[in-house]
Amino acid sequence: MRRHALLPILLASLIFGVYVPAAQAVLTLTTDGINDGFILTTFVSGYNFNGNYGPLAQGIAPNGQVITGSVGDAKIYVFNDVDNQTLASAVSATTYTFTTVNPNYAMTTAGGQVYGAQLQGAHYEQFNSNGTHSVIPVLSVTTPVVTATSNLGMWGNPMNGHIIASASQGLIDINPVAGTFRVINAGLFPDGVSVSPDGTVAFVENGGTVQSYNIATGALIHQFNTGHAPDGTGVIIGGLFNGDVIVNNNDGTVGLLDPTKADGDPTQFVIIASGGTRGDFVSPDTSNGTLFLSQIERVDRLSCGPGCSIGVAPPPTGVPEPATLVLLGSGLAGICALRYRRNQA
Numbered sequence: 001m002r003r004h005a006l007l008p009i010l011l012a013s014l015i016f017g018v019y020v021p022a023a024q025a026v027l028t029l030t031t032d033g034i035n036d037g038f039i040l041t042t043f044v045s046g047y048n049f050n051g052n053y054g055p056l057a058q059g060i061a062p063n064g065q066v067i068t069g070s071v072g073d074a075k076i077y078v079f080n081d082v083d084n085q086t087l088a089s090a091v092s093a094t095t096y097t098f099t100t101v102n103p104n105y106a107m108t109t110a111g112g113q114v115y116g117a118q119l120q121g122a123h124y125e126q127f128n129s130n131g132t133h134s135v136i137p138v139l140s141v142t143t144p145v146v147t148a149t150s151n152l153g154m155w156g157n158p159m160n161g162h163i164i165a166s167a168s169q170g171l172i173d174i175n176p177v178a179g180t181f182r183v184i185n186a187g188l189f190p191d192g193v194s195v196s197p198d199g200t201v202a203f204v205e206n207g208g209t210v211q212s213y214n215i216a217t218g219a220l221i222h223q224f225n226t227g228h229a230p231d232g233t234g235v236i237i238g239g240l241f242n243g244d245v246i247v248n249n250n251d252g253t254v255g256l257l258d259p260t261k262a263d264g265d266p267t268q269f270v271i272i273a274s275g276g277t278r279g280d281f282v283s284p285d286t287s288n289g290t291l292f293l294s295q296i297e298r299v300d301r302l303s304c305g306p307g308c309s310i311g312v313a314p315p316p317t318g319v320p321e322p323a324t325l326v327l328l329g330s331g332l333a334g335i336c337a338l339r340y341r342r343n344q345a
Contacts, residue, residue: 026276027254027275027277028273028274028275030271032256033256037240038272039303040300041300042083042300043066043083044077044086045299046086046087049073053071054070054294054298055069055070056071056105056280057069057105057108057116058285059109059115060109061078062129066078066285067129068107069104069107071103078090079091081285081288093131094130099122100150101121106165106281107127108163109283109286110156110162110176111156111160111176115154115176116133116154117165118150120168122150123135123150124165139180148167148174149167150166151165151167152166152190152192153166153190153192153281154166157199158197158312161177163176164193164195166189166190166193170189171184171185171193171213172184184218188204190205190211191205191206192248192281192282193233194245200215201214202215203245209226209230210226210233210245210247210257222259224259224263226247226255228251228269229249231249231250231281232280232281233257234311235310235311236308236309237309237311237313238307239304239306239307241258241304244259245259246302246310248282248294251279253271253276253279254274254302255270255271256272276300278296279293280294280295282294282311284312288309289311289312289314291303
């Protein structure tokens with residue numbers, strides 16, 4: 001997701017009344033996606049502002065609600081963690097001030113706390129459950145003193161609560177509690193970023209490819225050429241596709257990458273969803289193991305079914321996913337209606 005000088009475009013649209021309608025394409029599972037057992041639902045829709053970028057990333061607050069930014073109307077939204085919502089469903093909406101030329105918010109959940117930053121040059125921030133936010137204190141390294149500022153994507157390391165981020169200093173490892181960071185690779189400025197379940201590997205988009213890097217050493221492990229303009233990624237944990245990588249693509253598709261298969265193998269990268277607008281970052285829902293997929297005008301949710309999760313450890317047994325809750329609610333409503341009719345007979 002290379003976004004440069006977005007702020008002038010937004011200001012021009014406000015000053016001159018220019019409006020670019022958002023596309024209405026809807027991401028849909030392909031036959032492969034259906035056969036592989038994936039479930040695709042809509043978390044929230046209605047980001048019909050300038051037709052360029054919608055909500056890029058989400059974080060899960062300690063109270064279980066979902067925090068996400070919207071550059072189209074300059075708001076930080078807080079939603080309950082259920083599907084089929086619109087902007088009007090938000091628990092709260094807090095206006096924020098643009099501080100960079102690309103004021104979309106990257107976000108992540110690390111150590112049970114939501115963090116984020118406006119893209120390309122902003123300070124990293126921590127978010128309260130109500131959507132208010134403040135700069136992480138210090139966040140610097142010494143000898144010489146350097147303060148970390150954002151570039152593009154970020155992801156919470158599930159093993160230690162750190163943030164692996166694409167920053168102005170390269171790919172970095174942030175300790176948000178201590179307020180320090182370590183440079184992983186000073187020459188790497190990727191787009192989408194995710195971390196393997198064991199916290200040792202960073203998967204990033206770089207130069208139109210998906211690359212994997214050793215977080216400890218910063219060394220390149222492998223480069224995958226998918227041919228579909230990749231961006232955000234998330235690693236599957238458990239189930240049939242354990243270790244495979246979900247890839248959200250700028251071309252409106254979602255792919256399943258098997259990093260164990262040889263380059264050139266046609267089954268190494270399979271499209272499991274298509275027909276979307278423009279895929280961008282992804283974010284794990286740490287409450288239930290699903291994955292949020294950003295599109296221009298909506299946020300979709302991808303599930304890999306029972307016994308597996310995407311980006312985070314599987315939820316405890318018996319914790320239903322939002323799509324399951326919707327089906328359960330519909331079933332209960334039907335039973336109640338039937339019982340009422342019988343009582344009236």
